Structure formats: C-alpha cells, structure tokens
Amino acid sequence: MSASISTIGAFRHGGRLREAMAAFPDAPRPWLDLSTGINPEPWSGQRAPADALRRLPDPRELAELETIAARAFGVADPGRVVATSGAEAALRLLPGLIGGGEVALLAPIYGGHAESWAASSPSLVTSPEDPRAVAADVLVLVNPNNPDGRRIDRDTLAALAAERSDAGRWTVVDESFGEVAPELGVAELEIDRLAILRSFGKFYGLPGARLGFLIGNKVFAQEFRALLGDWPIGADALALGIEAYADAAWRGRTRAWLATQAGAVDTVLAKAGLKPLGGCDLFRWVETPDAHGLFTQLCARGILTRPFADRPDRLRLGLPSRNDFNRFERDIHAVTS
Incomplete structure (x- = not known):
C-alpha cells in the first residue's frame, strides 16, 4: 500500500494522475481526479487565436x-x-x-x-x-x-x-x-x-x-x-x-455553485463516517484512522485523492463535477461501508 503511494508521488502534491494510472492499471477509466482542489467545472472561454x-x-x-x-x-x-x-x-x-x-x-x-x-x-x-x-x-x-x-x-x-x-x-x-x-x-x-x-x-x-x-x-x-x-x-x-x-457574473454564479456542491460532498462524507475537519469550497480535509488505506482503495476504483506522509489519518478531497457526483457518492459508500 505505502509503496503504491510513494510510486505515485502523491505525498508531494496532487495531480499525479498518470503515475496513479500506472500504479493501478486495472482501475476503471476515466479516472476521477480529486487530488488538487481545482474547480471541476471550469470557465469555458476561448483560448488564444x-x-x-x-x-x-x-x-x-x-x-x-x-x-x-x-x-x-x-x-x-x-x-x-x-x-x-x-x-x-x-x-x-x-x-x-x-x-x-x-x-x-x-x-x-x-x-x-x-x-x-x-x-x-x-x-x-x-x-x-x-x-x-x-x-x-x-x-x-x-x-x-x-x-x-x-x-x-x-x-x-x-x-x-x-x-x-x-x-x-x-x-x-x-x-x-x-x-x-x-x-x-x-x-x-x-x-x-x-x-x-x-x-x-x-x-x-x-x-x-x-x-x-x-x-x-x-x-x-x-x-x-x-x-x-x-x-x-x-x-x-x-x-x-x-x-x-x-466575467463577474460567472464568478458570482460559480461561488454559489461551489458552496452548494461542497455542502453536498459534506453530506456524502458524513454518511460514510468521514466528517470534514476543514477545507474551503474547493476541497475538504477529512479524518479517518487509515487515510492511506482509503487512498489506495479509492485509487483501485479510479479516484485520486491527496494523502499526507506526516498525517496518516488525514485525506484531502476536491469536489466532483455534477456529472461525476453519483460516481463519487457510490464509490465513497462502497469503500467505507
């Protein structure tokens, strides 16, 4: 278990998705990356011409x-x-x-x-x-x-x-x-x-x-x-x-949606015995006795989160998008029930 985490490099920071995919080749795809605290429903403007x-x-x-x-x-x-x-x-x-x-x-x-x-x-x-x-x-x-x-x-x-x-x-x-x-x-x-x-x-x-x-x-x-x-x-x-x-209007709508989505995530986590101890409307910081084990179980299901070497009882999770929420809820329930 710990070898898989160190192989991914997940203790340093989030976003090591390719390493996670290599460490868990049998995990379902596409992966759901919740390791970085990034808005899952980005601003959709145009790139440079x-x-x-x-x-x-x-x-x-x-x-x-x-x-x-x-x-x-x-x-x-x-x-x-x-x-x-x-x-x-x-x-x-x-x-x-x-x-x-x-x-x-x-x-x-x-x-x-x-x-x-x-x-x-x-x-x-x-x-x-x-x-x-x-x-x-x-x-x-x-x-x-x-x-x-x-x-x-x-x-x-x-x-x-x-x-x-x-x-x-x-x-x-x-x-x-x-x-x-x-x-x-x-x-x-x-x-x-x-x-x-x-x-x-x-x-x-x-x-x-x-x-x-x-x-x-x-x-x-x-x-x-x-x-x-x-x-x-x-x-x-x-x-x-x-x-x-x-785009001030988008900024206001997005703040409201992120707050709502974070509340929905809190409900899922609390039902799974993972009541958040902190965070903001882009991520949640939860306590669980074996956070490294939970990290590994979620990786096996194609969900990448963020563990911490110095806090084996803490895990950080970003927010899923609207489309990914049901999968998030189902898999959190599956690994904690």
Missing part, C-alpha cells in the same frame, strides 16, 4: 490583463498587480527578492512554500502569535489554508501585516484559494512589506494555463516585474485571463 501564437505577447495585452485582474481583486492601482506563470512560479522567486533572515511558515502549509524557503531553515509555527513567528523577518501563510482550510479574518491579518511591516518584517499571504473566500482578502491593502499571491487555475478550473499574480506595494511590484522580463506569460494565459477576470 492562432495568430497570437505566431507572435510575441503584446505588452499592452499584459497591461490589460493586469488591469482587469486588479479590478477583480479589488486593487485600485493595477501597477501593484504582476502576472506570472502561476502562483507557484511567484512563490519560488520571492526568497531571492525578499532576502534571508529568520523565516516562519504557518503550518500545516502547502509544500511549495517549505521548498522555496528551505535554504533559510524556516521554523514551522501553528500560530502567528508564536514568538518565532513574531520575531521572523518573513512570515509565510496561506489564507484560506491548504490543506486544512484554516482561516484568518481580514482585519486580524491586515493588522498583523501592518505591524510587521512597521517593524521591518515581511508577510507573505498566499490567497490561491481566495476566490471562494473573498471576505478574507487583503489584496487591496498597500502595505510596504506585504506580498500576496493569487492563482487563476484553481477557481477558474484551468491550471494548465499557468497563470497567477503577485500583488505588492508599487515599488516591489516593479522590481518583481523586472525580474520576470518582457514576456512572463503566454498567449493562452493572456486570452483566458482577460476574458475570465472580466
């Missing part, structure tokens, strides 16, 4: 995207919003720009943050009030959190970031799941040493577009933009982002 793929991206299109995204994020000055090839790319570059010193990560936390700050030997803390967090030159947190859905309310986080900035300390807030919890967002706040990450792929359901954003004070945003160069993203990311971020 053929002529856009035959030329370099136009700087005016990049500026247009950043302006439209800024409006969607509630940021008054689009000069503070920098498009990147995914939030992952941005978080990997931050240590080089912000610098070293003492680093604290609010744990549990997405593994990419731990990897990107590894050279600083970061402290893992469970509260911003931990003395190591208070003293750290850089505090990194995710809100709402991945994988457990922990939430820090906006006013508390704003006060924390402002206080830390006044003391010459940085706060990095990863809002990759922020679209389903807009009330938590701090992107509109221009605080000197506050850097915010946003993801396109999760809420809009198009992670393959590789689009994300860094939001910071205007000077820091300019430095980050210069680091990326003239063409930080491709034509498809530009085309999809410009249309999707302008």
